[in-house]
Amino acid sequence: MIMKKTLGIVLAASMLTASMAGCGSKSATTSSAGTDSTGKVVTLNAIMLKHPLTQDLEKMEWLTKIEKEAGVSIKWQQISADWAQKKGTLLASGDIPDLIFGQNAIVDSDYSQFPGLFQDLTELIETDAPNIKKMFSEKPETKTIATQLDGKIYAIPKYQRFWPTTVARQYVNQQWLDKLGLKQPTNWDELYDVLVAFKTKDPNGNGKADEIAMDFTGGGFNAMRLLSSEGITTTNSSNDGFFVEDGKVKNLYVDVRYKTLVTFLNKCFSSGLINPEVFTQDYTKFQALARGTGDVAKIGFTWGWEVSDRFGNTLAPQYSSTAPLKVSADSTDKVSWDYNYDYLNFGSNMVEMSAECENKDAAMKFIDKFYDPATSIQVLFGSMGTNISDDGGSYTVLPPTDTKMDPGTWKWTSSMADNGPMYIPDTLKLTLPTDMQSLAKQNEPLDAVMKSIDIEKDVWPGMYIKFSSEDNTTLALNNTNLGTLTSSKWASWIAKGGIDKEWDAYVSNCNKAGLPETTAIMQKYYDDYMKTK
Amino acid sequence: MVGGLFMNILKHKNMKTSDLVFDYIVYALCIVIFLVIAYPLYFIIIASVSDSTLVSTGQVTFFPKGFSLFGYNEIFKDARIWSGYYNTIIYTVLGTAVNLLFTLPAAYAMSRPEFQARRHVMLFFVITIFFNGGLIPTYLLMKELNISNTIWVFIIPFSVNVFNLIIARSFIEGTIPKELYEAASLDGCTHFQFFGKVVLPLSKPIIAVVGLYYMVGHWNDFFTALIYIRKDALKPLQIILRDILLTNQVFASGAGAGGASGGYAQQYADQVKYGVIIVSTIPILMVYPFIQKYFEKGVMIGAVKG
């Protein structure tokens, strides 16, 4: 009797465990079964590489709305840090979700290195993505960006239209200039004199010689912007040194004009005109210094994105943006600047699909929803109603509901912002938020120069060029070595001098690091691209 | 005899002076060390409640300035913190239990000099400190075994840390005399009984140390979660804190591509940075004193005799 009872329990238990084992065993990387044709909701897995400020995707109303409209339910994995470490493992083990969102979360070289992992979207776009087709026809550059060397499309780019032509504006403390009776500098010599005045004449009026005449950092807000005074047009800040001049690809790190600039900067540094911690401070410190203390400003001359971002709301009124400088009053070099139009307004690789996705049409239809302009502006700025108002025929971006927040931060917290797929056509009428309007104004001193840049001959069209797998590897290896060499010399020559003595050995080391090889590769791709235009 | 007593007193007096000097040196060193270590820790505490612009420009030295609990508000506002704490506690407790369960018997076995194979087994273990197949094969293995994205990935795979195994073994080897086992086995004691009844009680210091190492290893681990965990519900504290923390690194590369990430946001990142350490360290701070008492003296008294 007891035996029977025990047997019964054991049987029941084992059946229970067997059925449970059957339930949860599938690994959760590809979507579970579900059809969209009968109106049932399809579940898809997606990763979104989002900005750390961005709120939980589940809270974005516009996103929930388009999921419903497309008949999908997305299981989001939201990543904002350490993507580089995770990515290699995910890709190499083939363990990716149905969709991956985020600007350049996956890059061009990944498609050739991991063949068969990502879905070729060309046909799906034809059948399921009318908005994307519209974008391709209205803005053919996006199609160029999307197409890989083998002719396939693995990811969709974005176009966000409102951004300026360059990432860096040059700022000088106008209040200090006025106080000292100086004019905005127009060339390096005048700049030097202005910086000396800033340093020695206590323009912030607090009785301490605590002014920092010039400050800069790496990337776009670098003193290398002054290379433009000598006629070099950098593209996307040319961190790897490459630029195009009159159809020829060159590298600024071995250019004589770089030597001139470094010599000038060294002169400034030894006169105490540059922040002594310029190479050792981190970005936090860089920004914190610019905010000064209360009303008292610290920085005289620097580069930045936008005035209230760079200096904070209190000190922003003290600064003016200035036009690019010439080298000297009688210099004849054609003054240029850093050209970033393509990189700021277009974006590559915004969303990819796994080749293993079981519901490709549903996924594609969902992706296409992002590219409906009415949705796109919500991707960028936030939900209709809270962040944007629909004025019937045109839209206005509303100020932040939290009055302490600036519009930039508000945008980043509310929505995917620049990291989401979108298409904002040139014909769309939208009133920008205050920070972007002010940005356009601050860009005015640069407009003349930007318009004069010869896009055909003097700009590196990096956005539109795709490298083969081997060339990519060569470039990566060589550029890493070159970078170590150039960044340490840049810092040591400016801070400690010695460029004249060491120049020749340095150039020969750059060549040993593979620079001629890299330049030849870049030139080849440039020529090929130019032929297609 | 009086002379001898006198000599003794003299000896004491001499010892007293050199002892005194010694004591002064000891205390002086301790004070210096204390200050050098305590000041930055104190700085972290006051920085976590100060205005971050003032902190990075060096205006906060001994007292908080621009007092604000903004950083802590932001941290605790994120509901994931609580699930993070909960998860970490579970992983740490369960994980450490398994660690000790697997490591201590092995350490004992390896400490027996009569165990002829022990040098080979040790080599077998040590090789794994150096040679490993890399992240990708390990990741694939976890997937195959279906423990990826579950709590088991925190508990089973790295449950034996060879370094800890070695120190445990060395300790047992050094402090449990051979004669003890010989005496016990004559009485018919098996290895298991000896281990449980004699070795473990005498090894309290090393169990405390190794247990602490494992525990802290679990507590601080963010890499495992980074690679193997997808579900938010399984994330331990360190990963969540790291997410919050790394905003600063993002800002370090400049304004977001298009549209300023905002100065307001920069200040937010900084204040959170210091608060994060406090939040993640307090629990350990509370546990350590309990473990520390096992380092106190007098553990081995009387063990050798009899």
Next chain:
Amino acid sequence: MINIKPRISNSSSGKGILEIKKKYNILNTFKRDYQLWLMLLPAIIVIIIFNYIPMYGIQLAFRNFDFSKGLTGGKWVGLKYFKQFIDNYMFWPLMKNTITICLTSIIVGFPAPIFLAILFNQIRNAKVKKLLQTTVYLPHFISTVVMVGLMIVLLSPNTGIIGDLLKAVGLGDVNLLGSTSSFVPVYVGSDIWQNCGWGSIIYLAALSSVDSQLYDACKIDGAGRWQIIWHVDIPALIPTIIILFVLSMGNVLNTGFEKIFLLQNGLNLPVSEVIATYVYKIGIISNQFSFSAAIGLFNTVINFFFLFSMNKISKKFADISLW
């Protein structure tokens, strides 16, 4: 105690005794020490599954990574990536920087916790001792990102408190964060600051198991404090010290990555570019799996060689070894 089970060997009797010993060593140990094997079993199983099975991945260093063919399917290229690394013009600077940092860490950083443990052991007031110990182990818990942020604030020549101290003694021109000569001391110093207290725990534990009767005996013999340390404390620590030292030899080329990466800047790059940061830039950022696997393996082999040698030396001279 020693049970010899005589076995009848198959060969002629001359070799008999040796055969007995040999068979005894390997096969018989299963039978005789089955309890010990049982105690080892969980550990061995875990290590086999999670450490030995994935080891097939090491061959990635000798193959081209070909995703379509899986990890083991790429074309065999032998030592191509090793050559690529060694012929790389960065090779010698990387090796030099890495070894400098590691050796300095070992030479300066290894004795520090020992010194601290002995020092704290001298304190008789239990409350003070506890306070000191707790304070001193806390820095270990500061994550690297925050630690570097802290260093940048405190060491800033203009605004950091340490910068102010330096100015007070007249060294105001030195930028600790931005010079090739100060990078290694700052890096190693901060490591010691962070880990010294934590590292002293194991030595304190070893000291705590010293029979207090030994101390009493010494005092009666009239030994001074320093002599007590020399004759009681240090001998008690020697086995632990030796084992830990041998193990630290296995880190001759391991610098850890995150802290150095965060502290790197243009001014210290000539000495701060190490193997770990290089592998990150090449391997992780541009998916060069085989290349980074090869460099990793190269690293490992050298570390293992050092450990192996040190183990042999310590076995010979101190009769203490890992195996």
